[in-house]
Amino acid sequence: MVDTQRKLLLGNLACVHGAIYAGMRFFAGYPITPSTEVAEGCSRELPRIGGRFIQMEDEIGSIGAVVGASVSGVKAMTATSGPGYSLMVENIGYAYMTETPCVIINVQRGGPSTGLPTKGSQSDTMQARWGPHGDYTAIAVAPSTVGDTVTETIRAFNLAERFRTPVTILLDEVISHQREMISLPKPGEHQVVDRVKPTASPEEFEPFAHTAGGVSPMPAYGEGYRYVITGLTHDAMGFTTNRPDEIKLKLDKLRNKILNFKSEITKLRIEMMDDAEIAFVSYGSVSRAVLLAVALARKAGVKVGMIQLYTVWPFPDEELRDYLVGCHKVIVPELNMGQVVREVGRILPPDTEIHSLLRYDGEILTPMQLLEKLEEVM
Amino acid sequence: MTTAEKTKAAPRQRSDVILNYLRPKKKFPNVWCAGCGNGIVMSAIVRAIDKLALSKDEVAMVSGIGCSSRMPIYLDFNALHTTHGRALPFATGIKFAQPHMKVIVITGDGDALAIGGNHFIHACRRNIDITAILVNNYIYGMTGGQGSPTTPTAAFSTTTPYGNAEKHFDPCKLAEAAGASYVARATVYHAPQLEKAIMQAVDHRGFSLVEVISNCHTYFGRLNRLGDAVSMLKEYKEKSVTVARAKRMSPEELKDKHVIGTLYEDDKTEFCDEYQKIVDAQMGEK
Ligand SMILES: Cc1ncc(C[n+]2csc(CCOP(=O)(O)OP(=O)(O)O)c2C)c(N)n1
Ligand code: SF4
Numbered sequence: 001m002v003d004t005q006r007k008l009l010l011g012n013l014a015c016v017h018g019a020i021y022a023g024m025r026f027f028a029g030y031p032i033t034p035s036t037e038v039a040e041g042c043s044r045e046l047p048r049i050g051g052r053f054i055q056m057e058d059e060i061g062s063i064g065a066v067v068g069a070s071v072s073g074v075k076a077m078t079a080t081s082g083p084g085y086s087l088m089v090e091n092i093g094y095a096y097m098t099e100t101p102c103v104i105i106n107v108q109r110g111g112p113s114t115g116l117p118t119k120g121s122q123s124d125t126m127q128a129r130w131g132p133h134g135d136y137t138a139i140a141v142a143p144s145t146v147g148d149t150v151t152e153t154i155r156a157f158n159l160a161e162r163f164r165t166p167v168t169i170l171l172d173e174v175i176s177h178q179r180e181m182i183s184l185p186k187p188g189e190h191q192v193v194d195r196v197k198p199t200a201s202p203e204e205f206e207p208f209a210h211t212a213g214g215v216s217p218m219p220a221y222g223e224g225y226r227y228v229i230t231g232l233t234h235d236a237m238g239f240t241t242n243r244p245d246e247i248k249l250k251l252d253k254l255r256n257k258i259l260n261f262k263s264e265i266t267k268l269r270i271e272m273m274d275d276a277e278i279a280f281v282s283y284g285s286v287s288r289a290v291l292l293a294v295a296l297a298r299k300a301g302v303k304v305g306m307i308q309l310y311t312v313w314p315f316p317d318e319e320l321r322d323y324l325v326g327c328h329k330v331i332v333p334e335l336n337m338g339q340v341v342r343e344v345g346r347i348l349p350p351d352t353e354i355h356s357l358l359r360y361d362g363e364i365l366t367p368m369q370l371l372e373k374l375e376e377v378m
Numbered sequence: 379m380t381t382a383e384k385t386k387a388a389p390r391q392r393s394d395v396i397l398n399y400l401r402p403k404k405k406f407p408n409v410w411c412a413g414c415g416n417g418i419v420m421s422a423i424v425r426a427i428d429k430l431a432l433s434k435d436e437v438a439m440v441s442g443i444g445c446s447s448r449m450p451i452y453l454d455f456n457a458l459h460t461t462h463g464r465a466l467p468f469a470t471g472i473k474f475a476q477p478h479m480k481v482i483v484i485t486g487d488g489d490a491l492a493i494g495g496n497h498f499i500h501a502c503r504r505n506i507d508i509t510a511i512l513v514n515n516y517i518y519g520m521t522g523g524q525g526s527p528t529t530p531t532a533a534f535s536t537t538t539p540y541g542n543a544e545k546h547f548d549p550c551k552l553a554e555a556a557g558a559s560y561v562a563r564a565t566v567y568h569a570p571q572l573e574k575a576i577m578q579a580v581d582h583r584g585f586s587l588v589e590v591i592s593n594c595h596t597y598f599g600r601l602n603r604l605g606d607a608v609s610m611l612k613e614y615k616e617k618s619v620t621v622a623r624a625k626r627m628s629p630e631e632l633k634d635k636h637v638i639g640t641l642y643e644d645d646k647t648e649f650c651d652e653y654q655k656i657v658d659a660q661m662g663e664k
Pocket of ligand 1: 488526
């Protein structure tokens, strides 16, 4: 039997498939290499399913329109690369503050500035955590294959809806422009999460109520709950406040609604860690080379394993520490000048050695380079 | 409400209309200086919406950042108080996602024309069915009186202490040239005309701009020795001419005058309607 769900798919189009599967019906974006095929794919697919695509005048407008669509009750996303993400950050901060679910895909390329439009990179990892000014907690996921990209995009939407927050997908040029044969998920194969709607009457409704789980039910504009959404610090009613107790409550809410439920957000891939003495900790496209390198090293009898972070933010401190407890040495390979290595270092016991393998010349890390590094630290 | 409004001694019935649209539970007073033109603009909007008999639920009021942009917080509609200059893209998202909604944007001259200038011309170009009410007080009110893209040449502000060396925008001409399909101007002295312009703008299918010339006596008035709110309103009365009268006047006579009324109107196709045709065609094909 021919599997009709099998498809040779470009990484960027995997985002489109995943997003539509998750219920995305609104896309606003601005073309930028290496993310453009996401916009092009959405412009083709969305009208066919009653969705909406708009090419905005810039990335600031794109994320603005995405937030506008989301408060209207429609799942929305945008896709960009470093220069565009940099333009978006003020309005991404607005989405954090107003607790508006949305998904931002950053197909990373080399930077800073216009940098290397056609070369892969992981140098925006910290930007996904700390992009907008102010205090908040960010969620970011990082796929490593085209297949992953479908499932991680679905997961990104689910997390955004579940926690009422923007979620960044950290893709990179390597995956976005790769074609892989994958099986598209069948309807019902993955859970699809929708934001919780209020049950209170409009008179009793508190738009930013402090609930037990920290997430307030969210009505759509037009549903009878005429409330205020503002980027100014606000109280449970959504009204601006200068009261120290209310300010603190709001900021605690932004953090706790995510950190108190980290186990629902963290996703790791664990390979050959049971008896591992040395571990690679990686994320994104680099993990593909790591997987091969670990398999080769195992054949040669080296007790090495790998942990791949599908969830990069919030950083999985506790889970990672648990897996790394038996290792003497940890290697963190990245396509940047060292971003996640510091996070890993922060959680390791003082007697565990940590090594960084960095590449930021526009090329990818090969399994050979990883094996060389492994040999060097052994 | 503001002093300027109280002095108008509005008939009882009018203030009832306004009360009905003020957000219940909102902690008042508002942030505006007594006598600020923003209060007059707000009441004109409310009366226009009331006369149009729109349901409050179908109105989304979106704003950027500035004194004028605080307005949606006070009114009982779906309110989105966004970031500086970006109200129009957010409004575009709401309108495009829910084309049946009436989307009204409240924006200042700095908000719409400086930081938000690019969004402004593109919203006009798309002719998306949004009404932008641009409260033009010729200055940045919220940040304390700096020059804006509408500050007249030679006028004073806290960043043009020796007189403005720059030229200024005419927001109405800009909107018309960029593709808006309804453009009107009023001043806060001309409250009934303002109300009518807002009614027509909201009723119009396509991008509509109502520029309201409004007093910031606190900064623009004080720095340019224009007196208090009342004297600024009087000046608007003296300096305004209707579109009909302006047609009979020479450019020389029109210098320093505010031409008020409907400046431009056409019936070109609207963006959401056109996109819906694409959706219908694509979904029909499946
Ligand atoms: C990105 C950004 N830059 C600057 C500011 C500071 N700011 C707040 S309001 C404002 C200008 C407001 O002037 P205008 O839009 O004319 O509105 P008004 O206050 O006069 O009604 C500025 C510069 C800001 N909030 N955000
Ligand atoms: S500063 Fe000017 S624009 Fe702002 S409220 Fe006062 S008078 Fe109005």
